[in-house]
Amino acid sequence: MLRLDDLQLFVRTAEAGSLSAAARLLEISPAVASAALKRLELQLDARLFARSTRSLRLTAQGQAFLSHAHQALQSIEAGRLQLAGTKVGISGLMQLCAPSDFGRNTLLPWLDEFQQAHPQLQLRLLLGDRITDFFREPVDIALRYGAPEDSSLVALPVAPTNRRVLCASPAYIARHGEPQTLEQLAGHNCLLYMLGGRIHDRWQFSIGRRQQSMTVQGDRQSDDADVVRRWAVAGQGLVYKSWLDVAADVQAGRLRVLMNDYLGELTPLNLICAHRSQLSKPVHVLRDFVQARCSALLAKAPWAD
Known part of the structure; x- marks a missing residue:
């Protein structure tokens, strides 16, 4: 029988891309986390992550099992919430x-x-x-x-x-192409968000262990984040948005994530x-x-x- 806490650790590790980060989120020691992951892999008779001294990534088997683990945890959570709602x-x-x-x-x-x-x-x-x-x-x-x-x-x-991700619509990409480096952002129309009078025009990324940023420009600014996203979907330019804000657009094909080698700012x-x-x-x-x-x-x- 698979343990619930082992499934939670597996999902957290896949999200964070790090076993130690997942251990911190779950408030357990790295040794306990490592033992839990090994126990889960042994029970499934599958290698879920490819590990090296500096990186950890899902294997094909791990990627296939991830959706099932999510569904199991969501089902249990839905039942727990229903019971909690009844009790309180x-x-x-x-x-x-x-x-x-x-x-x-x-x-x-x-x-x-x-x-x-x-x-x-x-x-x-x-x-x-x-x-x-x-x-x-x-x-x-x-x-x-x-x-x-x-x-x-x-x-x-x-x-x-x-995290934030860099996105554009397929229509924009067809007209203007995809940037491959931060320097190439200077040749693109970047849709800007402003808050409290401050324009967020410095976009930060990391590649490997290097932190990089670029000051961008564009012909549109708004203090409403939804307006900026709608402009991007309409093909007006590039947008640097929270993944939670654009996940549905990406999954529906309205937006595409660009420059996947660059990791967006933690948000x-x-x-x-x-x-x-x-x-x-x-x-x-x-x-x-x-x-x-x-x-x-x-x-x-x-x-x-």
Whole structure:
């Protein structure tokens, strides 16, 4: 019988691309993690990862098993959430703020599913990309990319291994070609996002152990991340976005990930609130629910191959 914690370790390792990183996320020692992975491979009679002193990647067998492991964990998590909802009787009003793009195009259908499982729950959803003021706005919790600037806020990880990816539509690529290096970004129209008056025009990547960045330019800027994504889908230029924001577009063929040899900037998604007293059982149930679905999307990320 396969152990649940061994499956969780396998999935986390595939997402993070590192056994030690997965061990830290699961709060276990590297030795325990290594033993768990060996035990799982022995039970499956398959080599799941190809290892060297500096890298770890899924084998063909590991890639094939990953989707089954995800489905098993999601099924168990769905059952657990259903039981948890029954026990705690989730009800009342939950006031949630989320980024415009992630909230509108990724989170919204998830919340429909969550509310169907907990029909006594009322949701108030605010969408926007600016920093949430928990003391002036009708918000209990927020989903936000990156750590909060205010160290007094409480932040719980939801998708700690999420990264940005460079994308363009097939139509744009047909007209202008694909960049192969950072220097070639200067010859492309880059669609820019701005927050608090600051334009995010310095795109950061890593290749191997080298960190590189490039200041880019384009003819369009917006303070709404969803608008920037829509411009990219319409073929107006390149976009540098969170994988969670564009995963559905990539899977549907509306966007293509470019320059796969370059690893995009780490962009963790966190659940944030003002006080730990706000971390009620319903909030924890919602966090677990969103975390499970983010994990499934991250398993399909380019760096997870």
